[in-house]
Amino acid sequence: MFAYRQRGLVTLHSAVVCGIVTVMLPLYALLVPYLPLPNLSEEISLLPYCFAIFLAMTASSGLIRKVSGTIHVLGSAGALALAAQQIAYVAAAIFTVVFALKDQGISRLFLGTYLLLAFIFLSYLHAHLPASLARLLFPERSKLPTVFVGRGASLEDLDTWISSRGHIGIQPVGLLSDDEPTRGEKAVAPYLGRMRDLDRVLKERMVAQVILLDWHLPNEEIEKIVEVCEQEGVRFLIHNNYTARFAREMTPVEEGGRHFLVMQTEPLEDPVNRAAKRILDLIISLPVCLFILPPLCLLVWILQRLQAPGPLFFNKPRGGMNRRPFNMFKFRSMYAVEHDINKQATQGDSRIFSFGKIMRKTSIDEFPQFFNVLLGDMSIVGPRPHLPKHDDEFSRITRTYHGRAFVKPGITGLAQIRGYRGEITEPHKLHRRVYWDLYYVSRWSLWLDVRIILTTAWQVIRPPDSAY
Secondary structure, rough: OOOHHHHHHHHHOOOOOOOOHHHOOOOOOOOHOOOOOOOOOOOOHHHHHHHHHHHHHHHHHHHHHHHHEEEEEOOOHHHHHHHHHHEEEEEEHHHHHHHOOOOOOOOHHHHHHHHHHHHHHHHHHHHHHHHHHHHHOOOOOOOOOEEEEEEEEHHHHHHHHHOHHHHHHHEEEEEOOOOOOOHHHHHHHOEEEEEHHHHHHHHHHHHOOOEEEEOOOHHHHHHHHHHHHHHOOOOEOOOOOHHHHHHHOOOEEEEEEEEEEEEEOOOHHHHHHHHHHHHHHHHHHHHHHHHHHHHHHHHHHHHHHHOOOOOOOOEEEEEOOHHEEEEEEEEOOOOOOOOOOOOOOOOOOOOOOHHOOOHHHHHHHOOOOOHHHOOOOEEEEOOEEEEEHHHHHHHHHHHOOOHHHHHEEEEEOOHHHOOOOOOOOHHHHHHHHHHHHHHHHOOOOHHHHHHHHHHHHHHHOOOOOOOO
């Protein structure tokens, strides 16, 4: 089946680039005496470094799998981006070995130039190797002449997919349909006749596989198609068009021998993933609560006394995981007077005192939420929690809003580092914020959490324009 062809292509590409980048180190070392670089001592063993590079490249193969569907057409920009991410893994592995072995003898210039060369080679390989491997693995004799059966409109929806799968042998023969196809549908694959002509077409055209375009046919007709395919030794596939039918991405899952389609995956429903995320939360929040928050509380309290006397914290209910409310802590940044707490803070808001503006700009006012993380109500990374009234208002603007509540709310989140933080003034900003929140829910990984935390730390130092 073509899915295995693409998977095998990606696996082989990953293995080849892993081997090349690993072997490059000792080969480069052999060239060092002929280059204007410091000579390497014969006592230095490159074996630990080669092993570390191999492990790093193996670990980074997940990055290749993320672009597996387009690996053969990455282009220069995509190849450079993928190579840069993999070289980051390799660099981390190499300098971990240097630190662990306390290796003072190996030349840092040698390692640095190796990383640069490896980056250049990787970029070239990602841009050109997959297509070359596809030509080698799937020559003309392994083509898959394919007949499509069903409505022509469904075939037109597959136009892009068909045109991008020639490298693994997909070769459109034509369409069989009881409805006369339009000109656009004929452009994808020629019209061969009605569905009753399937037996004749399979014999005349040396067809390798038949793809049923949708499920609209009665079971008896589908069974007849299956019987003809089985008799002729032709692969039979059914195109799952539920994503287009419901205008939502649907993901197939299997559990206990039963198959389901879900509108979004939830990696954090895995207790192992949830435990890993909780450990990361505790590793970061515990030191913050013990060593940073006490003096910070004292400093904020003093400045509040001088500028806007009142309680240290602003503590009001927010929407939590599974829409259960909890009390979220923030340093108070507004004057302690009666005002509408449901009114969003705006740029130049007169309710905010002068040091409160600094706290909001640098996100210092959010630091007490590390207490919420310790209590388990929040995570360091997740969709930002809102006041219950705002939850109700926003859910009427975008119907997918409450999907954010499938995970714990966070101090920071993917939407925030993408620039969607603070006041929501227009519906499209809310839609984009919810989009990135749901993206996080369905594509969570520990590495994604680390990236968001590091980006947030940088934004604390260099606040974006949306911070006020």
